[in-house]
Amino acid sequence: MSDTTEKPTERPYILHMLTATPQMSPFDVNMAADAGYQIIVPYCSVEASMVANLTQDAIFSRGPKGVSRTGIFIGGRDVLLAADMLETARKAMVPPFEVSVFADPSGSYTTAAALVALVERHLAKAYGMELGGKRVLILGGTGAVGRVAAAMAASLGADVSIASHSGEARAVRVSDDINQRFGIVTKGVGTTTPAELRSALGEAEIVLATAVAGVQVVSTADLAHAAHLLIAADVNAVPPEGIAGVNVMNDGKPIEGVPTAGGAIGIGALAIGNVKYQVEHRLFIQMRTGGKPVYLGFPQAFDEARAVAAGLG
Numbered sequence: 001m002s003d004t005t006e007k008p009t010e011r012p013y014i015l016h017m018l019t020a021t022p023q024m025s026p027f028d029v030n031m032a033a034d035a036g037y038q039i040i041v042p043y044c045s046v047e048a049s050m051v052a053n054l055t056q057d058a059i060f061s062r063g064p065k066g067v068s069r070t071g072i073f074i075g076g077r078d079v080l081l082a083a084d085m086l087e088t089a090r091k092a093m094v095p096p097f098e099v100s101v102f103a104d105p106s107g108s109y110t111t112a113a114a115l116v117a118l119v120e121r122h123l124a125k126a127y128g129m130e131l132g133g134k135r136v137l138i139l140g141g142t143g144a145v146g147r148v149a150a151a152m153a154a155s156l157g158a159d160v161s162i163a164s165h166s167g168e169a170r171a172v173r174v175s176d177d178i179n180q181r182f183g184i185v186t187k188g189v190g191t192t193t194p195a196e197l198r199s200a201l202g203e204a205e206i207v208l209a210t211a212v213a214g215v216q217v218v219s220t221a222d223l224a225h226a227a228h229l230l231i232a233a234d235v236n237a238v239p240p241e242g243i244a245g246v247n248v249m250n251d252g253k254p255i256e257g258v259p260t261a262g263g264a265i266g267i268g269a270l271a272i273g274n275v276k277y278q279v280e281h282r283l284f285i286q287m288r289t290g291g292k293p294v295y296l297g298f299p300q301a302f303d304e305a306r307a308v309a310a311g312l313g
C-alpha cells in the first residue's frame, strides 16, 4: 500500500514583486533569486490604490511561519510613488501577519546610496572632510537616481543643487517636489547652455553625474571651470564617460585638468555599481533572514551602503 501521508517540507521563499510600470526589472528578478528567493512573481502596471489589497492577499495564507518566508518588493520608475507604496504596504499589515517589504525603483535607492556613501568615504579619506555644508551639484539630478541622491545629500546637510539640461523650470519643479516630500532644502538650476553649466560647475565642490546612460554631461573644457572641485562621481557605465576623465573603474583616482588647488578625485560607475550590488543583495538577505519583518526604503539602503563602504577600508 502506498503512503499518502504528506511529509512536512520547508516552505519556499516567495517574493511578490510589484511595479507601476508594464514590466518588472530583470536585474531585480536576478538579484532576488541570487539572494535566495525561490518563487518570484511579478505584478505589473500596479496602481497605488491596489497595493493594500495585494499586500493583504499575500499575508494571510501561509500562517506565522510562512509569512517569515514571504516578501514584497516594490520597483517601478517613480521614486516618490515607490516610497508611498512602501508606506501603504506597511500600513496594510495585520500583525502577526506581516511580511518584509523592500522598495528600490529603477535601482535608484541602492544606486544613490552607493554613490553618496562612496563620496562620503572619499571625502573623509582624501580630505578629512564631511559632506555636511559642501556644495553639491547633481547633473541629471531630475532623474530617479539624481532625486534620491539629492535627498540623501541634503539630509546630511549638504547644499544641494539639482541641475536639468532641459532648463531651470524643470529643475526647480523637481527640487520643490522632493523638498516637500522629504522636508529637506535643495535648489534647482538650469544647465542648458555651456555658460550655465560652467557657472554651476564653478561653484561646486562635489559634482555627481546621474544623467541618462551614454551621454557626456561634463567635457574636459567644462572641467577647467570647476575651480573648487574636490570629487566628481559618475554613475553612467555606458561610453562615453559622463564626466570626462572619470573612468568607470576609478575609485578615488586624481582627475587631470582640474584647476582646484590640490586637485580633485574621481569615482566611476563600476566602483559605485560594486557597492550598489552588495547593498541590494544584503537588503534582500535581510528580508529573508532577519527573523522579523523589515521595511526597507532609501534610509535603510543608505545605512547599508555606508556599512559596505566602511568595509572597503
Ligand SMILES: NC(=O)c1ccc[n+]([C@@H]2O[C@H](COP(=O)([O-])OP(=O)(O)OC[C@H]3O[C@@H](n4cnc5c(N)ncnc54)[C@H](OP(=O)(O)O)[C@@H]3O)[C@@H](O)[C@H]2O)c1
Binding pocket: 106, 107, 108, 111, 140, 141, 142, 143, 144, 145, 146, 163, 164, 165, 166, 167, 170, 171, 210, 211, 212, 213, 214, 215, 217, 235, 236, 237, 269, 270, 272, 273, 274, 276
Ligand atoms: N552604476 C550603477 O550601478 C547604476 C545603477 C543604476 C543606474 N545607473 C545609471 O544611473 C543613471 C541615471 O539613471 P536614471 O534611471 O536616474 O536616469 P533617467 O531618469 O533616465 O535620466 C536621468 C536624467 O538624465 C537627463 N537627460 C536625459 N537626456 C539627456 C541628455 N541628452 N543630456 C543630458 N542629460 C540628459 C534627464 O534630465 P534633464 O532633462 O532634466 O536634464 C533625466 O531626468 C543612468 O546613467 C543609469 O545607467 C547606474
